[in-house]
Amino acid sequence: MSTETAIDDGRSAFRENRWTDSLRSYTDANQRGGLPAADLERLATAEILTGNTTTGLDTLARAHEEYLEVGDVAGAARCAGWLGIQFMNLGEAGQAGGWFARGQRLLDELTEPNVVEGFLLVPAALGKLYGGEPAAALQLFSQASEFGRRFQDKDLSALGLLGTGQATLMLGRADEAISLFDEAMVAVTTGELSPIPSGIIYCAVIGNCHLAFDLKRALEWTAALDRWCAARPDMVPFSGQCQSHRAELFRLHGAWHEALEAAAVARKRAIQGDPQALFGGYYQQGEVQRLAGDLDAAEASYRQAARSGYEPQPGLALLRLARGDPRQAQTMIRRTAGEADQATRRHLLPAMVEIELAAADAEAAARAAAELESFAREYPKPMVRAAASQADGAVRLAEDHPAAACVSLRQAWHLWAGLGVPYEAARCRVLIGIACRSLGDEASALMDFESAHAEFLELGAAPAAAWAASLMQAGPDDGGRRQGPLTPREVEVLRLVASGEGNRAIAAHLFLSEKTVARHISNIFLKLGLSSRAAATKYAFEHGVTG
Structure with missing residues (x-):
């Protein structure tokens, strides 16, 4: 095969998104007689897309040098910009800054405006965006998008549009941001963009949809991204x-x-x-x-x-709460929310309400719930409304207003169920049960606790299942002796565990296999949120199961 044929094959495979085939052909051509700068740039892209990042960066640097060699300053500046972005993604700030500076220096040599000038605005805008200056980032992204339109560069136009949406979301204008994301995604899904900008936009838009509580769009675009990746299996x-x-x-x-x-x-x-x-x-x-x-x-x-x-976050703060340290969780979530941009802060509010209530600061919880409710009125997506209603119900319950709490919590429960989010729906059922018990409706309370407990068990949410189980055991009319979620056989097994019997002895006593006993004990631990035989023994004595 001649060098020219190998280059043609490399170009053809590149156009068809066959990155491994493109890489193979271009590598063969490069070994035979070298590649022009534009083909080196394509080879670098194919290497990066197949996971050969280090080699791809070296090849992109060679493309940069080759562009300089033939006097194509704009091409060299473009490669410098992409090298900067790649190093930025790798967390190598020094390398990234050096390449961005080189790209800008090259642009200064040009006498006429060039599309690369707009392209190099993108990393500067990202610096502002993640440096807590969304208004400044918005201005730079808008300029970049305008450069794209002026020079009919669809990649740059779409990247600028994406950044404009991200900055707009950080400024708290969620509806406007979502419209910008949708517009950027049109360019991706119609195949107008090259692969790397397409992937950047796909992933950024999905992440921002989650941040904006738009679960439906996140699901839609994730399915589209999944199909896009599946069509490029070597990417x-x-x-x-x-x-x-x-x-x-x-x-x-x-x-x-x-x-x-x-x-x-x-x-x-x-x-x-x-x-x-x-x-x-x-x-x-x-x-x-x-x-x-x-x-x-x-x-x-x-x-x-x-x-x-x-x-x-907020996972780490909620972990501190789960470990029984509400004060540390409170300190952590307050600091994180205080430092966050508006969109990220809103994402933290549900956890903040939960943590502030656990830390017994009902006033702080009420302020966070009110902030979430204000967002829900401004941006009434189902997930925002569900989170806001749940927060409001939890706060009202803590303030001893069970009837009002029931109204909000039932609304939240229906919204979470409609969204197909079972864990939060089950948490609402538990809170509804607590409210019903406060109102003297014990039968309804038990129904809610039992339904939530079954859902938690199905999910494998042991701590939440134990929470629901403890409430099932503590009804006002049973003297605290309710055996809760355990079956009669599991109660027998628990009683023998508490008496100090091992699995073999329990199996012999109950005429069961040791494997069946082990399964019963595993179910007991899961249902009650326990992790050891000692904890099971303590539970049995505390709940009257040993008699």
């Missing part, structure tokens, strides 16, 4: 981020096993060449572990997530 960047978004949706919808699997794939892809997936892969794993009651594992996952440079 590594963005595929890991896709899996972390899938993990979040699985977790919200109660498919926790699937969430853990997707999070594991995200972490694997982060190592292979999608570093932006590191945070989501570990954070979503930590969330499932926390809700399941595996607090040590959750702590380790959050620590790994923090290595990405992003704070694992």
Whole structure:
């Protein structure tokens, strides 16, 4: 095969998104006789997209030099800009800054305006965005988008539009931001953009939809991203981020096993060449572990997530609460919310209400709930309304207004159920049960506790199941002796565990197999939120199961 044929094959495969084939052909042509600058740039992209990031960056630097060699200053500046963005994504600020500075210096040599000038506004805008200056970022992104329109560069126009949406969301204008994201996504889904800008926009839009409580759009765009990645099976960047978004949706919808699997794939892809997936892969794993009651594992996952440079919140604060330290959780969530932009702060408000109530600061909880309610009036998406109604109901319950609490909590329960978010729906059922008990309606209270308990068990949410079980056991008319969620056989097994019998002795006493006894004990631990035989023994004595 001649060099020219290999180059033609590389270009053809590149156009068809066959990155591995493009890489193979271009590498062959490069070894035979070298590549022109534009083809070196394509080779670098194919290398990066197949997870060969280090090699791809070296090739992109060679393309930069080749552009300079042939006098194409704009092409050299463009490569410098992309090198800066790639190094920025890798967390190598020094390298990124150096390439951005070189790109700007090259642009200063040009006598006429060039589209690359607008492209180099993007990293400057990102610096403002993540530096807490969304208004300044909005101005820069708008300028970048205008450069794209002026020079008919669809990649730049869409990236500028994305950034404009992100800055607008941070300024608190969620509806306007969502419209901008939708417009950017039109360019992606119609195939107008090149692969790297497409992946950037897909992943950023989905993340911002979650931040804006727009679960329906997050689900829609995640499904689209999944299809986009599936059509490019050899692509590594963005595929890991896709899996972390899938993990979040699985977790919200109660498919926790699937969430853990997707999070594991995200972490694997982060190592292979999608570093932006590191945070989501570990954070979503930590969330499932926390809700399941595996607090040590959750702590380790959050620590790994923090290595990405992003704070694992509100999960880490809620973990402190689960460990029985509401004051530390309160300090943590207050600091994080105080430092956050408006969109991120709103995302933290539901956790803030829960933590402030646990820390017995009803006034602070009421302020956070009112802030969430104000957002819900401004932006009445179902998920925002559900979170706001749940927060309002919890605060009213703490303030001893059970009738008013019931109204808000039932609204929240119906909204969460409609969204298919079972954990939060079950939490609402427990709070409704507490309100009903306060109103003297014990029969309804038990019905709510039992329904929530069954849902928590199905999810594998041991701490929440134990919470519901404790309320089932503490009815006002049973002297505190209710045996709650345990079956008669499980009560027998628990009684023998409390008497100090081992599994073999229990099996012989009850004419069961040891395997069946072990399964009963596992079910008892899960239903009651226990982790040891000693804890089970203590529970049995405290609840009159030993007689």
